[in-house]
Amino acid sequence: MSLLAFSFLISTLTAQDFFEPSRTYNPGRVKGTILVESAIGTAVTIGLNYLWYKKFPRSPFHFFNDNNEWLNMDKMGHATTAYNIAAIQSDVLRWGGVRSGTAAVIGTLTALGFMTMIEIMDGHSVKWGFSKGDMLANMAGCVLFEGQQLLWGQQRISLKYSYHASIFPQYHPAELGSNLPQRMLKDYNGQTYWLSVNIGSFLPAAANFPKWFNLSAGYGAEGMIGGVTNPKEINGKPIPSFKRYRKFYLSFDTDLYRIDGLSPFSTTLLKVNRTLKTPSPTLEWNEEQGLKWHWIYY
Secondary structure, three states, rough: OHHHHHHHHHHHHHHHHHHHHOOOOHHHHHHHHHHHHHHHHHHHHHHHHHHHHHHHOOOOOOOOOOOHHHHHHHHHHHHHHHHHHHHHHHHHHHOOOOOOOHHHHHHHHHHHHHHHHHHHHHEEEEEOOOEEEEEEEHHHHHHHHHHHHHHHOOOOEEEEEEEEOOHHHHOOOHHHHHHHHHHHHHHHOHHHHHHHEEEEHHHHHOOOOOOOEEEEEEEEOOOOOOOOOOEEOOOEEEEEOOEEEEEEEEEEEEEEEHHHOHHHHHHHHHHHOOEEEOOEEEEEEEEEEEEEEEEEEO
């Protein structure tokens, strides 16, 4: 065996050991996780406060009812975000050897705490306010995660996200985003949120059903330039008239990290697949065009 091959083998084994969840409590990993997450949380809070909320006047804490905005796509985003924060936090703690039940509870509380912080900051902004609808969506995402941990000890149903470019940000980039990262967060016309069900996890092992195969139901919307209604002009420029409507999907999906024989490193990388929907053939129904078929939809 050459020195290069030996070095590669050692580094691979080390990486596998590193990414393998600890079977016992590992204080070094847990402390490192807390430090890194504290730094990230502080940076995100400061960034939101000074790069986003600072642009708008502050106000005394107040509530705001936005349940009629964006055809409820924002609520789907809140639930999906809360669910995935809880799942990721739980996975990280399991990597540190924290018991499954404890890791799930901490993950759920972390997600709820972070999303509540965002709502409180909204509550002190003149442009927004503390949204009870958003908080209910946040709680729904957390309950979906924690409920499955209590019931099954695993996640059989996931909330996922996908995005495709839409034509609408060009008409209102300040609201819908002026570049791809902004549009992925702000352009609800291009976002789809999915309830992805892992079929094999509901079947007995003797069924030999593929562990990685999911069936997914999606929700999206289109034609939105503004939150409640579309403006007729922006900065003196006329805006075409668009019909605002909801879209529903039925599609295939995957949980690739469930595949047997993967290294811990590969499994860790593929867990992004628990958050992002796999592009696949999709059946769509919408209020304007009825049934549509997509050979590949994302």
